Amino acid sequence: xxxxxxxxxxxxxxxxxxxxxxxxxxxxxxxxxxxxxxxxxxxxxxxxxxxxxxxxxxxxxxxxxxxxxxxxxxxxxxxxxxxxxxxxxxxxxxxxxxxxxxxxxxxxxxxxxxxxxxxxxxxxxxxxxxxxxxxxxxxxxxxxxxxxxxxxxxxxxxxxxxxxxxxxxxxxxxxxxxxxxxxxxxxxxxxxxxxxxxxxxxxxxxxxxxxxxxxxxxxxxxxxxxxxxxxxxxxxxxxxxxxxxxxxxxxxxxxxxxxxxxxxxxxxxxxxxxxxxxx
Amino acid sequence: xxxxxxxxxxxxxxxxxxxxxxxxxxxxxxxxxxxxxxxxxxxxxxxxxxxxxxxxxxxxxxxxxxxxxxxxxxxxxxxxxxxxxxxxxxxxxxxxxxxxxxxxxxxxxxxxxxxxxxxxxxxxxxxxxxxxxxxxxxxxxxxxxxxxxxxxxxxxxxxxxxxxxxxxxxxxxxxxxxxxxxxxxxxxxxxxxxxxxxxxxxxxxxxxxxxxxxxxxxxxxxxxxxxxxxxxxxxxxxxxxxxxxxxxxxxxxxxxxxxxxxxxxxxxxxxxxxxxxxxxxxxxxxxxxxxxxxxxxxxxxxxxxxxxxxxxxxxxxxxxxxxxxxxxxxxxxxxxxxxxxxxxxxxxxxxxxxxxxxxxxxxxxxxxxxxxxxxxxxxxxxxxxxxxxxxxxxxxxxxxxxxxxxxxxxxxxxxxxxxxxxxxxxxxxxxxxxxxxxxxxxxxxxxxxxxxxxxx
Numbered sequence: 001x002x003x004x005x006x007x008x009x010x011x012x013x014x015x016x017x018x019x020x021x022x023x024x025x026x027x028x029x030x031x032x033x034x035x036x037x038x039x040x041x042x043x044x045x046x047x048x049x050x051x052x053x054x055x056x057x058x059x060x061x062x063x064x065x066x067x068x069x070x071x072x073x074x075x076x077x078x079x080x081x082x083x084x085x086x087x088x089x090x091x092x093x094x095x096x097x098x099x100x101x102x103x104x105x106x107x108x109x110x111x112x113x114x115x116x117x118x119x120x121x122x123x124x125x126x127x128x129x130x131x132x133x134x135x136x137x138x139x140x141x142x143x144x145x146x147x148x149x150x151x152x153x154x155x156x157x158x159x160x161x162x163x164x165x166x167x168x169x170x171x172x173x174x175x176x177x178x179x180x181x182x183x184x185x186x187x188x189x190x191x192x193x194x195x196x197x198x199x200x201x202x203x204x205x206x207x208x209x210x211x212x213x214x215x216x217x218x219x220x221x222x223x224x225x226x227x228x229x230x231x232x233x234x235x236x237x238x239x240x241x242x243x244x245x246x247x248x249x250x251x252x253x254x255x256x257x258x259x260x261x262x263x264x265x266x267x268x269x270x271x272x273x274x275x276x277x278x279x
Numbered sequence: 280x281x282x283x284x285x286x287x288x289x290x291x292x293x294x295x296x297x298x299x300x301x302x303x304x305x306x307x308x309x310x311x312x313x314x315x316x317x318x319x320x321x322x323x324x325x326x327x328x329x330x331x332x333x334x335x336x337x338x339x340x341x342x343x344x345x346x347x348x349x350x351x352x353x354x355x356x357x358x359x360x361x362x363x364x365x366x367x368x369x370x371x372x373x374x375x376x377x378x379x380x381x382x383x384x385x386x387x388x389x390x391x392x393x394x395x396x397x398x399x400x401x402x403x404x405x406x407x408x409x410x411x412x413x414x415x416x417x418x419x420x421x422x423x424x425x426x427x428x429x430x431x432x433x434x435x436x437x438x439x440x441x442x443x444x445x446x447x448x449x450x451x452x453x454x455x456x457x458x459x460x461x462x463x464x465x466x467x468x469x470x471x472x473x474x475x476x477x478x479x480x481x482x483x484x485x486x487x488x489x490x491x492x493x494x495x496x497x498x499x500x501x502x503x504x505x506x507x508x509x510x511x512x513x514x515x516x517x518x519x520x521x522x523x524x525x526x527x528x529x530x531x532x533x534x535x536x537x538x539x540x541x542x543x544x545x546x547x548x549x550x551x552x553x554x555x556x557x558x559x560x561x562x563x564x565x566x567x568x569x570x571x572x573x574x575x576x577x578x579x580x581x582x583x584x585x586x587x588x589x590x591x592x593x594x595x596x597x598x599x600x601x602x603x604x605x606x607x608x609x610x611x612x613x614x615x616x617x618x619x620x621x622x623x624x625x626x627x628x629x630x631x632x633x634x635x636x637x638x639x640x641x642x643x644x645x646x647x648x649x650x651x652x653x654x655x656x657x658x659x660x661x662x663x664x665x666x667x668x669x670x671x672x673x674x675x676x677x678x679x680x681x682x683x684x685x686x687x688x689x690x691x692x693x694x695x696x697x698x699x700x701x702x703x704x705x706x707x708x709x710x711x712x713x714x715x716x717x718x719x720x721x722x723x724x725x726x727x728x729x730x731x732x733x734x735x
Contacts, residue, residue, distance in 0.1 A: 163592030201391030
């Protein structure tokens with residue numbers, strides 16, 4: 001497991017870049033970067049990948065029917081209640097960008113949680129909120145707890161004779177049954193851990209910081225990549241390579257767009273390569 | 280000055296619920312060990328939480344009366360302030376690990392006490408060594424058995440050397456040797472001036488080293504009730520063809536080999552007590568029998584049928600398994616639904632479920648949310664849910680966790696009744712009295728090797 005700061009910085013950089021611009025090439029590059037980081041993290045990969053792709057697809061499909069903007073009409077349909085059946089290429093492009101942003105955020109966050117050492121993440125979080133045990137417990141432990149509880153609940157169902165359902169619909173129905181107990185149980189665990197932290201004296205204000213091990217060469221590369229990525233994200237927020245989609249989308253292939261997308265891709269390859277998890 | 284002094288202490292979790300503590304008064308002097316006994320839900324854990332400052336500060340609710348612990352006023356001190364003087368061990372070892380590695384988890388307590396950074400890791404290792412657990416230092420907590428986790432939790436509580444110790448069922452998950460060593464260590468600490476308040480159902484393990492025993496009933500302290508020891512099993516050992524047969528079963532957990540060619544047979548009507556040290560592979564053996572862990576080699580047969588390759592759900596309802604941490608396996612919103620879930624999913628008769636509800640004294644809990652129940656109550660709910668499937672082979676992992684003596688006796692009757700109906704049961708337990716009361720076979724697991732013999 002890694003020190004938390006390098007994957008955290010890279011994840012923040014990718015999410016910032018994806019949110020800071022509407023240029024589809026740059027957002028696409030950030031998405032590919034998140035995908036690389038996700039695959040650099042320890043397994044399992046498939047569940048979060050599915051969640052990210054399904055969420056992106058949902059937004060891509062939904063946006064043209066809820067947005068009423070854009071000049072290039074691809075299909076002219078009626079307006080019915082909340083839905084507008086007139087589809088423009090700008091609405092599709094915006095839906096694509098918004099979907100990729102969400103997928104980038106999901107994949108980058110998931111990759112960070114699996115790459116970072118939970119103990120050192122907890123130490124980092126406790127430096128940020130030294131008096132809030134619940135916040136620290138939830139931020140550092142929720143994902144592993146959710147994973148463990150999901151396994152336990154799956155086993156509980158199997159022990160009652162209900163095996164993994166065949167077919168997508170049945171599997172979704174079975175999964176839905178477990179969502180409520182899973183959320184309840186994970187929150188309960190989070191509260192239990194924060195209570196245990198308070199009982200040990202957390203939040204008393206005298207906490208000693210254990211010396212962090214010196215960063216490895218790969219972690220230093222990760223830190224540098226994350227820092228450059230964050231600077232790039234801030235530059236995009238400040239107006240580097242502006243791009244508008246509505247009412248008429250700017251040309252997709254611009255020199256600045258291509259250059260920045262290439263830079264994001266390059267940074268992602270280097271960062272994910274440096275932080276790659278090895279069994 | 281008394282280490283603990285409370286006067287008419289009252290507490291309830293919200294303004295509409297009954298008082299969980301109803302005017303408790305108690306003093307504990309430095310150097311004294313006081314044992315608290317009482318039925319599940321009588322208020323023992325609540326009293327310890329109030330003394331640690333966690334209730335009402337962490338849980339909310341309403342409190343009254345006066346009290347001090349380690350010289351600090353309970354009404355004006357925060358839990359973190361009290362923690363500088365008070366060590367608190369929770370009932371459930373699954374929920375109190377703060378870090379992922381044992382050394383770091385113990386070190387966390389020392390960090391919170393402001394120990395100099397250079398001293399922390401050596402002190403954490405020394406605390407683990409104090410309860411013979413230094414070998415756990417490099418492992419990951421989520422891969423430890425419950426007993427091993429309890430050792431780590433104990434080390435984390437003892438490491439900062441508090442003036443007062445509050446321990447909620449400290450030996451429940453420990454094997455006999457470790458429990459004996461722990462109790463001896465507690466006595467040494469008390470002799471050095473520590474005040475210790477222990478809530479524990481296992482009087483046989485800690486009673487001989489305590490200075491006083493107090494009972495608890497409906498949130499008030501009282502004279503302790505006496506419970507006779509469980510009588511040893513009078514019936515002859517079951518004989519006949521094997522209902523459950525293990526032939527050379529090997530299994531691994533992660534990359535560790537934990538079972539090596541286990542061979543044993545249990546006839547209908549038989550009950551086997553699976554005994555072994557913490558982390559010895561008892562849970563892995565039961566999980567393997569239930570189909571939750573793959574068999575690396577060997578064969579498992581039930582009633583002459585090879586089930587080795589069958590998935591868990593295909594072994595149900597013939598096999599029913601109650602894992603060690605049933606709180607992690609609760610699905611439904613009421614106890615009734617939880618117990619009936621299995622037979623409902625399988626379209627089976629609800630008769631065995633209703634019988635289990637009566638046998639395990641769950642009638643008054645049926646409309647409650649199982650998450651609101653105590654550890655012992657959750658254990659009974661999980662066992663009833665397993666019995667509701669009317670299984671032939673019942674597998675129970677540490678079934679007496681958090682269970683008071685009356686319900687422990689009821690559990691013996693329930694297990695024997697299951698055996699008398701033609702079933703068999705395997706119980707992984709450190710409770711040798713329970714083993715003698717209901718098992719006719721003793722399966723000893725040591726370093727992956729299983730030895731089966733009759734109970735003398």
